[in-house]
Amino acid sequence: MWTICVPGWSAVMVAGTLILYGTLDVAYFARMMYTVAKARYFRKKTCILDTTDVQSWCLLNDIDTLLYHMNNARYLRELDFARADFYERTGLYANIKAAGGSVLQAATTIRYRRYLKPFTKFTITSKAIYWDEKTFFMEHEFIGPSGFVHAVALCRQRIIDTSVAAIAELLLQLHCSGSCKSPPEKMPSELELWVQSNEVSSAKLRPTVALPILEPLHTGCGETIPNASE
Numbered sequence: 001m002w003t004i005c006v007p008g009w010s011a012v013m014v015a016g017t018l019i020l021y022g023t024l025d026v027a028y029f030a031r032m033m034y035t036v037a038k039a040r041y042f043r044k045k046t047c048i049l050d051t052t053d054v055q056s057w058c059l060l061n062d063i064d065t066l067l068y069h070m071n072n073a074r075y076l077r078e079l080d081f082a083r084a085d086f087y088e089r090t091g092l093y094a095n096i097k098a099a100g101g102s103v104l105q106a107a108t109t110i111r112y113r114r115y116l117k118p119f120t121k122f123t124i125t126s127k128a129i130y131w132d133e134k135t136f137f138m139e140h141e142f143i144g145p146s147g148f149v150h151a152v153a154l155c156r157q158r159i160i161d162t163s164v165a166a167i168a169e170l171l172l173q174l175h176c177s178g179s180c181k182s183p184p185e186k187m188p189s190e191l192e193l194w195v196q197s198n199e200v201s202s203a204k205l206r207p208t209v210a211l212p213i214l215e216p217l218h219t220g221c222g223e224t225i226p227n228a229s230e
Contacts, residue, residue, distance in 0.1 A: 054082050105158075124143075129184060
């Protein structure tokens with residue numbers, strides 16, 4: 001006669017933990033909840049035009065297969081926590097949701113200047129650099145202990161079912177009372193060129209849409225940068 005052995009609770013818990021970690025990024029969601037709670041209840045509220053910052057470390061689960069620097073994909077992952085802190089402390093996300101809207105990440109570009117070594121503490125700064133009715137642009141910098149900027153990222157968030165410009169204006173009135181600097185009236189030059197490149201890329205994926213005609217824009221250093229014609 002066969003005897004069926006029922007595993008103890010410890011074995012069940014170990015198996016459940018392995019399944020959970022194998023099918024869900026537990027560390028990501030736990031850290032996101034911590035970041036949101038800290039920003040909401042323990043960090044100072046700030047103006048939408050201010051620069052916010054979060055601290056982080058390059059740990060062993062962040063490093064590349066070469067084992068001596070942070071994996072490039074981890075930079076984009078870290079931006080999620082920086083944006084969550086910014087959205088919570090400025091009240092931007094809460095007001096977008098209250099207006100019946102939602103936020104989607106539409107595009108990201110990042111430039112790596114110097115790698116981050118394992119066990120290096122770094123700071124990610126976040127600031128709004130431009131917005132219109134449906135789009136919100138942010139710039140992030142990864143700053144090392146010495147103050148060197150290791151990477152710079154531009155992010156484009158698409159706001160759905162509400163006007164981000166109206167919400168930003170409301171937040172400026174509520175939190176700044178005219179004491180902050182003026183909101184951006186035009187795109188920075190590097191952002192404008194990036195948006196143009198996105199439009200060209202988007203047009204290539206829609207065969208029925210004619211590609212924009214680009215004219216070279218001289219920089220004065222023998223280099224030319226394409227510029228969309230009017």
